Each structure stands twice: as structure tokens, then as C-alpha cells.
Amino acid sequence: MSTCANDVRIDRRAFLKVSLLASGALVIGVGYGSSSRARATDSDTWAPNLYVRIDTNGRVTIVSKNPEAGQGVKTAFPMVVAECLNVAWEIVSVEQAPLDDRYGRQVIGGSRGTPDGWNDLRIAGTAACELLKSAAARQWNVPVAECNAENGTVIHVTSDRTIPYADLLEAAAALPVPEVSELKLKSRPEEFQLLGTFVPGVDNPMIVTGQPLFGCDTRLDGMLYAVYEKCPTFGGRVRSANINRVRSQPGVTHAFVVKGTDDLTGLLPGVAIVAETWWAADSARKKLKVDWDTENSDSSEAYERRAKALANESGETLRADGDVDRALDESRRIIEATYYYPFVSHANMEPQNCTARYSESGQLELWAPSQNPKSGRALISRTMGIPEDRIHVNLTRIGGGFGRRLRSDFMVECAWIAREIGRPVQLQWSREDDMRHDFYRPAAWHHFKAGIDIDGRMIAFDHHFVTFGRNGETVSGAGLSPNHYPAGLVPSFRLTQSLLKTNVPTGPWRSPGHSAYCWAYQSFFDEVALAAERDPLEFRLDLLSRSFGDPPLDLKRTRGTLALAASKAGWGSRELEPGRGMGMAFHFDHGGFVSHVAEVVADGANVKVEKVYSGIDVGPILNLSGAKNQVEGAVVDALSTAQLEITFANGAARQSNFDDYGLLRFNLAPEVECHFIQSDNSPTGLGEPPIAAATPAICNAIFAATGKRIRELPFSRSGIRV
Amino acid sequence: MSELSLTINGTDHTIDVPPDMPLLWALRDVLNLTGTKYSCGIGTCGTCTVLINGVPMRSCVMPTASASGATISTIEGLDPSGGHAVQRAWNDEDVPQCGYCQGGQILTASALLARNPDPSDSDIDAAMSAVLCRCGTYPRIRKAIKRASRYMSDEGGDA
Ligand code: FES
Ligand code: FES
Numbered sequence: 001m002s003t004c005a006n007d008v009r010i011d012r013r014a015f016l017k018v019s020l021l022a023s024g025a026l027v028i029g030v031g032y033g034s035s036s037r038a039r040a041t042d043s044d045t046w047a048p049n050l051y052v053r054i055d056t057n058g059r060v061t062i063v064s065k066n067p068e069a070g071q072g073v074k075t076a077f078p079m080v081v082a083e084c085l086n087v088a089w090e091i092v093s094v095e096q097a098p099l100d101d102r103y104g105r106q107v108i109g110g111s112r113g114t115p116d117g118w119n120d121l122r123i124a125g126t127a128a129c130e131l132l133k134s135a136a137a138r139q140w141n142v143p144v145a146e147c148n149a150e151n152g153t154v155i156h157v158t159s160d161r162t163i164p165y166a167d168l169l170e171a172a173a174a175l176p177v178p179e180v181s182e183l184k185l186k187s188r189p190e191e192f193q194l195l196g197t198f199v200p201g202v203d204n205p206m207i208v209t210g211q212p213l214f215g216c217d218t219r220l221d222g223m224l225y226a227v228y229e230k231c232p233t234f235g236g237r238v239r240s241a242n243i244n245r246v247r248s249q250p251g252v253t254h255a256f257v258v259k260g261t262d263d264l265t266g267l268l269p270g271v272a273i274v275a276e277t278w279w280a281a282d283s284a285r286k287k288l289k290v291d292w293d294t295e296n297s298d299s300s301e302a303y304e305r306r307a308k309a310l311a312n313e314s315g316e317t318l319r320a321d322g323d324v325d326r327a328l329d330e331s332r333r334i335i336e337a338t339y340y341y342p343f344v345s346h347a348n349m350e351p352q353n354c355t356a357r358y359s360e361s362g363q364l365e366l367w368a369p370s371q372n373p374k375s376g377r378a379l380i381s382r383t384m385g386i387p388e389d390r391i392h393v394n395l396t397r398i399g400g401g402f403g404r405r406l407r408s409d410f411m412v413e414c415a416w417i418a419r420e421i422g423r424p425v426q427l428q429w430s431r432e433d434d435m436r437h438d439f440y441r442p443a444a445w446h447h448f449k450a451g452i453d454i455d456g457r458m459i460a461f462d463h464h465f466v467t468f469g470r471n472g473e474t475v476s477g478a479g480l481s482p483n484h485y486p487a488g489l490v491p492s493f494r495l496t497q498s499l500l501k502t503n504v505p506t507g508p509w510r511s512p513g514h515s516a517y518c519w520a521y522q523s524f525f526d527e528v529a530l531a532a533e534r535d536p537l538e539f540r541l542d543l544l545s546r547s548f549g550d551p552p553l554d555l556k557r558t559r560g561t562l563a564l565a566a567s568k569a570g571w572g573s574r575e576l577e578p579g580r581g582m583g584m585a586f587h588f589d590h591g592g593f594v595s596h597v598a599e600v601v602a603d604g605a606n607v608k609v610e611k612v613y614s615g616i617d618v619g620p621i622l623n624l625s626g627a628k629n630q631v632e633g634a635v636v637d638a639l640s641t642a643q644l645e646i647t648f649a650n651g652a653a654r655q656s657n658f659d660d661y662g663l664l665r666f667n668l669a670p671e672v673e674c675h676f677i678q679s680d681n682s683p684t685g686l687g688e689p690p691i692a693a694a695t696p697a698i699c700n701a702i703f704a705a706t707g708k709r710i711r712e713l714p715f716s717r718s719g720i721r722v
Numbered sequence: 723m724s725e726l727s728l729t730i731n732g733t734d735h736t737i738d739v740p741p742d743m744p745l746l747w748a749l750r751d752v753l754n755l756t757g758t759k760y761s762c763g764i765g766t767c768g769t770c771t772v773l774i775n776g777v778p779m780r781s782c783v784m785p786t787a788s789a790s791g792a793t794i795s796t797i798e799g800l801d802p803s804g805g806h807a808v809q810r811a812w813n814d815e816d817v818p819q820c821g822y823c824q825g826g827q828i829l830t831a832s833a834l835l836a837r838n839p840d841p842s843d844s845d846i847d848a849a850m851s852a853v854l855c856r857c858g859t860y861p862r863i864r865k866a867i868k869r870a871s872r873y874m875s876d877e878g879g880d881a
Binding site for chain 1 (some may be wrong): 860
């Protein structure tokens with residue numbers, strides 16, 4: 001996942017295509033072509049990235065190409081089009097696109113939806129509006145400059161004449177297509193009417209009435225239900241299984257061994273059981289006995305022993321600025337601490353599932369709650385030898401993504417079973433499958449040493465990062481950029497890294513890396529500030545006031561969010577009673593700047609997180625409701641995850657369900673107060689940025705309230721109960 | 723297998739299932755009422771909540787046979803047009819993120835409000851701690867319950 005929001009198409013130019021459908025509807029598509037090629041609108045192969053349709057009854061339909069997992073794009077994107085097209089929100093509907101190469105990137109990940117979509121959406125809406133205005137101006141024989149568009153109508157300002165868009169469609173389609181470069185795109189909150197307001201999600205009416213929306217709600221004629229048993233020990237293979245016994249269980253139609261592949265992210269070996277209902281398949285599974293061939297003996301205890309040994313080795317140097325050893329020698333004081341966080345699971349509420357139908361003609365159709373359907377299609381094609389153009393993927397709503405559904409193991413399993421049985425089938429993982437076969441966020445150890453000078457400034461930062469790797473490279477989700485702060489914020493800096501071998505599958509977990517290590521950095525900064533007898537806010541603002549070489553993040557924007565959160569929380573101006581404490585942290589990832597101040601009350605080791613104040617800068621806010629929902633949810637997620645861990649024994653996860661991996665419950669959720677700085681930058685996403693700084697803000701507040709510094713997560717390891 | 727009669731959202735159904743099959747799977751896989759969702763299967767998360775004679779119950783651990791003769795309400799039956807005070811409040815506060823847990827949340831909230839139209843924060847805590855939400859919509863659920871309570875009192879009672 002990229003952490004840079006600026007790497008979006010620079011060498012490609014947007015083109016528009018306008019057409020009139022047989023129904024009389026006007027369609028405006030935005031697409032891209034290389035600028036070196038001829039005008040892409042002339043070619044038959046021209047591919048829209050996005051389209052907007054205005055029907056003869058005036059209704060507007062916008063295709064949503066990205067899947068929706070609760071991050072809010074399905075509502076925010078059409079809002080952008082409606083804003084630029086100047087139509088009422090009520091007449092806009094949204095259609096979910098299937099996987100289609102014409103739409104370009106169709107991934108939920110990296111909080112990229114907003115920055116990627118922003119231009120296309122505005123271009124589509126604005127171009128359509130300009131065409132309709134021109135069509136009206138022609139009809140009235142007046143200059144376009146005298147026409148305004150409002151609420152789905154063109155108005156001639158000087159004469160007060162009006163024409164609804166619906167009456168202009170044919171005329172608009174006949175006009176020359178506007179030049180994208182000449183369009184004036186709205187970009188600032190002052191220009192917005194709809195954007196920045198609180199708009200409920202477009203799927204809410206279906207959600208609150210329980211309509212089928214999710215992958216697991218798919219029902220096909222003659223569909224069967226499958227479970228798929230894999231070796232609890234990662235990498236295990238089937239030696240033999242009592243297939244006949246399982247096949248004779250009530251309701252069971254098929255049971256068979258799947259040989260699988262060696263790819264830990266692909267089709268793992270296992271046993272498929274298919275039945276008339278999921279419960280029948282799952283009941284038969286209880287009779288299944290598999291002799292597994294396993295070698296993996298990974299355990300959390302062995303990891304810990306090995307990590308301790310590695311702590312005393314020097315590690316590979318990833319970055320060195322100045323002379324850290326000398327700077328430490330010259331420091332007035334050295335602060336040293338080790339931080340540890342465990343593996344955690346994604347635990348989406350909707351366990352992995354997929355539905356598939358394989359037809360005799362060799363076509364495969366899937367219904368998949370996938371964050372990355374294109375890579376799922378590629379995996380299926382590779383594993384099963386089905387050409388990609390014979391695989392059609394329908395995108396369903398997703399019951400929680402958080403990075404888990406960037407992997408496509410559940411898709412290839414279902415596709416395999418569907419071809420094998422020749423009947424439509426829904427594969428539904430059990431909760432236990434889901435938790436034992438996740439791609440976990442990896443654990444790590446951070447050994448920090450900081451030196452402060454006579455003024456209490458951090459002049460040296462020495463960091464030994466002990467993380468997981470294979471073949472000399474960090475495993476997925478276990479890396480750390482050498483340019484991450486405080487690199488560039490201190491004159492002498494060193495980052496060294498040691499790798500610990502693991503055979504456990506790992507992967508991106510909401511704000512990959514950041515959501516884990518931000519806690520370590522920002523907790524340690526608190527220790528340094530307090531050791532230097534400085535206020536944690538003043539210390540951080542000062543740290544963010546100068547850089548050595550390239551700054552690792554935008555200092556001004558970061559300071560802005562921190563100062564905002566602190567002032568809203570009443571930092572330094574409120575008298576707190578004993579047992580009450582506040583803590584703070586800042587962070588930057590996926591284009592977003594977020595600082596939190598947490599307020600907690602403690603009674604001994606029992607802590608209640610009461611409130612979190614958030615200062616956020618992701619540029620202009622598109623949907624105020626969606627934006628706040630992401631921030632509130634991320635804070636709850638941070639607190640929830642800080643009390644959870646996945647541990648391993650004999651190469652398998654010990655936890656398997658919500659009884660031993662207990663997500664935070666309702667009564668413990670803090671109140672979240674969001675404050676946005678609508679800065680002069682392009683909008684960026686909020687699915688990820690608000691989570692990272694929440695954990696350390698909470699832990700720093702716990703220290704302020706209890707005097708207990710949390711250097712190990714989950715909380716229970718540090719003797720804290722939330 | 724045995725024939726069971728069920729009254730779901732005011733409609734009578736006769737189905738032929740093993741009596742110990744949990745109600746969740748009878749609803750989802752036999753009757754194709756997919757509004758009730760599976761998540762943990764062991765009675766811990768509340769995602770699969772249905773109302774049995776108005777009381778929130780976890781359908782994943784409830785044998786279908788034991789629901790026979792009772793009044794079963796699922797999310798599809800609350801108000802199919804979405805006009806129930808809780809459904810409107812849920813939309814107006816824009817509670818859902820992914821939405822997967824929300825059927826269980828809404829039914830639990832509607833049962834709370836039916837017996838306690840003006841719940842305190844601790845009443846809300848006690849009732850709503852039964853249902854997990856991975857997306858963390860808890861702060862909004864609290865607001866939505868208070869809003870639904872206002873809608874109900876403005877409209878003179880019945881949810
Ligand atoms: S699915 Fe029934 S309580 Fe979790
Ligand atoms: S809204 Fe996603 S689990 Fe609750």
C-alpha cells in the first residue's frame with residue numbers, strides 16, 4: 001500500500017465521451033488515454049473510468065466502480081458528481097459496477113478511493129453541467145455566460161427563463177465535447193453546497209430493512225452450501241481423510257480433498273464438504289477426520305525468545321544521519337525503552353465467503369465481497385487455468401474490509417469447489433476458519449534510545465526494529481520506512497532492523513504498519529518529553545518545528561491538527577482531578593494528518609476511556625457524516641485492538657472466535673469529538689489515517705491518569721484493564 | 723427431519739428441517755430470509771439477533787424447534803418500508819458503516835425501546851453491549867437510540 005497520495009497519473013489525460021442512448025438518456029463518460037495518442041474519444045476502444053447518466057425523467061445515475069465496505073465511497077463519490085452537476089441529491093442513484101477493466105483501479109485499500117476519484121468525478125459532473133448550459137443558451141440564443149445551473153435546471157439570469165435538464169438531453173448530446181482542461185472545477189468548501197454536509201449512506205434504506213446486499217446474501221437457483229477445512233497449522237497438507245463417512249452425513253451432496261498449491265495466499269490444501277444447507281455441511285464437518293502433514297512449529301514463545309536474542313545483535317542499518325553514538329555520548333540524558341505489540345486479526349464481522357457458478361461452457365461467475373477483485377480473478381485464472389475473460393466477478397457490499405479482503409483465498413476456494421461439483425455454490429467460512437486463517441498484522445519489538453540536550457531537545461534517536469521476515473525481506477505488513485519520523489526531525493538518527501523468521505501468513509491490516517508502530521513512537525515521545533521535563537504538547541510542537549534534511553511529513557499540517565485537538569480538549573487549561581488524565585499523539589499516513597487527545601479516568605488498574613478529541617486535516621471534507629463515522633470507528637477500533645492479541649502454538653493460531661478474541665463492546669466505547677481543518681489541499685481518504693494516533697493518545701492518557709507506562713500490548717500484558 | 727411450523731414476521735411457514743438446526747440457518751438457507759446474519763455461531767456477538775415474542779435472542783444457538791409456536795420477528799419484518807422509529811433514526815444518524823451487524827443492533831434497540839421508551843445511558847449500555855460492531859459505530863448507535871426515543875414520543879408512543 002502506498003503512503004504517498006501524489007503518485008496519481010501525471011502522464012495521462014482525461015477525455016470525455018458524450019452519447020445519447022436509445023432511451024433518450026444522456027451519458028457522460030470520463031476516461032484516460034495516453035496524451036501521445038490521438039484523441040481517445042474517437043476510438044472504439046475508448047474506456048470510461050466512470051460514467052454519469054441523466055434519464056429523460058431527470059434522474060441521475062452514477063456508477064460506483066469501487067466496492068463498498070463501509071468506508072463510504074458509494075455515497076461520497078456521487079455527492080461529488082451531484083455537486084458539480086448542480087442537481088438535488090434526492091434525484092441521484094448509485095449503481096454498483098462489476099469488475100470491469102474499463103474502470104481502471106477497483107480496489108479498496110490505501111485510502112486511495114478519494115484522491116483517485118476526486119478529479120474524474122468533478123470532471124464528469126462539471127462537463128455535463130457545461131453541456132446542458134450550452135444547450136440551453138443555444139435554445140434561447142443567449143450567451144452561455146448569462147446562464148446558471150441550479151437544482152437540475154438551467155436558468156437564464158437576465159430573463160428568469162428556465163429549462164429542466166431533462167428537456168436538454170438531446171441537444172446537449174449534439175454539442176461538441178468540452179475540453180477537460182477548460183473546465184472550471186469546484187475545489188474549495190466555500191464553493192460547495194452539498195459537499196461537506198451530513199449525508200446518510202445510499203444503502204441505508206436497504207441495510208435497515210435487512211435487504212440482501214452482502215456476499216453471503218447471494219442466493220442462486222439450485223445453490224448448495226460449502227465449508228472448507230484447512231489445516232489449522234499453517235502450510236499443512238492433507239495426507240488422508242475419512243471422506244466416505246462425511247459424504248454419508250445427512251444433507252451432504254459432495255465431499256472431496258483439494259490438493260491445493262504451495263502459495264500461502266492462494267488455494268490451500270483442504271477438504272471441501274458441500275450440502276443442502278450450510279448447517280448440514282458444518283455438522284458433517286464435525287465428523288471429518290483429516291490426517292495432516294505438517295512441519296510448521298511456530299510459537300509465540302519461540303518468537304519471543306528469538307526476539308530477545310536479536311535485541312542484543314546489531315541489525316542491518318537502514319538509515320543513519322549524523323553520528324548517533326557521539327550524539328548519545330554528548331546527551332544530557334538518555335532515555336531507553338522497548339515497546340512490543342502482538343499479532344492481531346482482522347475479524348471482519350462478515351466471515352469470508354464467496355458464491356460461484358461454473359457453467360458447462362467454461363464460464364465462471366462469482367459474487368465476491370472482495371477489496372481487490374482483479375487480483376482474485378488473476379489468482380483463479382492462474383490456479384485453475386481459466387482465462388480471465390471467462391471469469392466474471394460481481395461486487396457485493398462487504399461486511400468489513402480492513403485489508404483482509406485484499407487477499408483472495410476465499411474466492412479461489414469457492415471457484416474450485418464450483419467447478420468440481422458443477423452446481424452453484426456458496427462457500428461460507430466459519431468464524432473459526434476466519435480467525436485461524438487470517439493474514440495477521442505482524443507483531444514487532446521496537447528498541448528505542450533517545451538523547452536529549454541541555455535544552456531538553458531530542459538530538460539523537462537510535463532505533464532497533466525487530467520484525468518478521470523471510471529470505472531477508474520483511475513479510476507483508478512488517479516493514480517500516482527508513483524515512484519515517486523521527487527521521488529528519490532529529491540531527492542524529494539511526495534505524496537498524498533485525499528479522500525474525502515466521503511461517504505465519506501476514507498481511508495489510510487497516511493503515512498497515514502505522515496502526516502498530518505509531519503507538520510505539522508516540523508513547524516513547526511522551527517518555528522523552530517527560531524526562532526532559534517538558535509538556536508533551538510543547539515538546540511535540542517543537543519537534544515539528546524544524547527538520548534536518550527532507551521533512552518526513554508536512555510539519556505545518558501536522559502541527560495544525562495537534563494544536564487543534566489540544567485546544568478542543570482544553571489541554572493545559574483544565575484542572576484534572578486525580579485519576580483523570582489526558583494524552584496525545586500525532587500521525588500522518590495515507591495522505592491524512594490526524595492528532596488525537598484522549599481523556600481517561602482510572603480506578604486503580606481499571607481504566608475507562610471517556611472521550612477522544614480529534615484534529616484532522618484531509619483537505620476539504622466530502623461527506624461530513626462519512627468522515628466523522630470513519631474517525632469514530634477508527635478510535636473504537638484502536639481501543640478494541642489494544643486489548644487483543646493472536647498467539648501461536650504448533651504453527652497454529654490459538655484464538656478462534658469472539659470468546660477468546662473479544663472485540664470491544666458498546667459500553668466501553670468513548671465519545672469522539674471530530675474537528676476538521678479544511679485545508680487548501682485535495683481531499684484524501686479517511687478509512688485509515690485516524691486509527692494510528694488513537695492508540696498512543698489513549699496509552700499516554702492512561703500514563704497521565706495512573707503513572708503506568710504501557711510498553712507492551714495488549715493492555716493485559718501491562719496490567720491494565722479497560 | 724421433522725415438520726416445524728414457524729410464524730415469522732406475521733407469516734406462517736412449514737419447513738422440514740432437523741429439529742436441532744439453529745433458527746439462523748432455517749431462516750437463511752431454508753427460507754432465504756438473509757437479513758439475519760451469521761458471524762460467530764456461538765452466541766457471543768449478537769449479529770444473528772431475532773426477536774422471539776419481542777425478546778432479543780441469538781438465532782445461531784437457538785434450535786429451530788424451540789421457536790416453533792412463538793412469534794418470530796426478523797429485521798425484514800420490523801417495517802419493510804423502513805418507517806419504524808428506530809429505522810428512521812438509524813438512517814438519520816447514518817449509523818451503518820459496513821452495515822453487517824446493523825440488523826442485530828436495530829432489533830436489539832427496538833426491543834429496548836418497546837419496553838423502555840426513554841432509556842438512560844446505562845440502560846442503553848446494558849442492552850446494546852450484547853451486539854458487537856467491528857466498524858465501531860457504537861457512538862452513533864447511542865445517538866440513534868435517543869433520536870428514536872424522541873421520534874416515538876413526538877408521535878405519541880408506539881414504535
Ligand atoms: S452469530 Fe449468533 S451470536 Fe454471533
Ligand atoms: S457496521 Fe460494520 S460491523 Fe457494525
